[in-house]
Amino acid sequence: MPFPSARPALIYTAACLGCAGGVRADERDEVRTVLFGSLDAGRSTFVSAGAKYAPDGVDRDGVVALATLGYGTRTERDWWGDPRAAAGGRPPRVSRHTVLAGAVAGRQWMHDWGVVAVFAGPELAFEVLDSPGTKRLPAPRLGARVQAELWARPSEATLVTATFIAGTARGSAWGRVSWGMQVAALQGVGLGAAYLGPEAALYADLAGYRKWSLGLHATDVALPAALPADLRLRVSAGWVYEEQIRRPGVYGTLTAWLPL
Template sequence: MLFGSLDAGRSSFVAVGAKHAPGGPAADGFVALGSVGYGLRPERDYYGDPRASAGARPPRVLRHTVLAGALGGWQWLHAWGVVTLFAGPELAFEVLDSAATKRLPAPAPGLRLHGEVWARPTGATLLTGTLIAGSARTTIWGRASWGARVLSFYVGPEAALYADRTGYRKWSLGLHATDVAVGRVRLRVSAGWVYEEQVRRPGVYGALAVWTPL
């Protein structure tokens, strides 16, 4: 399966990747997952600008982040859905476009843990959960959603959280439409409210995920 995703708002992240189950998607067994993503977010340069130490408000800069992972795991299929657990190495590269940044930092290696649940409690409902933790940037990201079938897809609420070692925190709450079919491609479209601790005011976000069989 090939997949891609875009989360857009004050901060944005785009990712592409592939997932392969040698035994087939409808059987228990080994699963491989590879992905690469790029993130961009504005923030205050509290560390690189000398005005921060003098009490003045430092200027805004952009943080660019590239994350890549190559994971292996196992999927368990049940009558009600599927559970998948992954683990493997990841590589992170990030830089601030600040005048105080003299050179690019070296990429940081780490370990990533990734868990997913797609469950259908009833024939007309869908429950999903994803939790990803990585040590390259000490990050954690989680998302949970519930949906009721409308036509051929599911609509309902979703909630997500993100945190990393820089002290950045983000929560979001919105609505999603999942498993929307466009030919061979499946979509998840969502939008809603987001709160970032550094900004300390609410904003809006939009997200799109696409996947298709290989």
């Protein structure tokens, strides 16, 4: 996983869309806070957690704030710092460790067909290569982050999403689009209705890392009654291509969010 600025970004607005089985303001006290977390697994891994806060309620027009913290690792060859590369050899793969934190604020606009939101704010990045060429820990980098999201329901049975995130701390950009059709609850395994369909994503950063992915997702999955009633999941899996490795692989993601 290539460390997008805030990997669960696509989930931030789920609690205010009123999707299948979603939380609605007339069913409970006003929801102002949503907790979330996500895990991406593949050749690289990224895990993150955070919170969304909307003073006027997550299902209303108004100001919204997001805070996230994540850690990830991926492998690469240190062609610039490893002494073996300077001597004309091929350096072994080493791990790049990255910590990302961000706090953005913006506004969301609710419509009958869905929600649009835009955010901006600071981000902090710290990354280090586990390589012989790394003589000391680098200083964290402070930058700016912008983010835009769209959740739309062209019909009662379909869901379209689009998310874009860019940050200057690592010189990175990430985008994803998805489409889904509502399917009935899987009563045999205790799962509620969800939206199923394809997704596509692209990530790039100034370190020269590029990644494309294409897969299938299940969004707004309601869990069995034994678990918290408002807990929802997004799961996806598919094919991924990373330019530095130059061969296809597979990925899987899991995201959970809980309105408070």
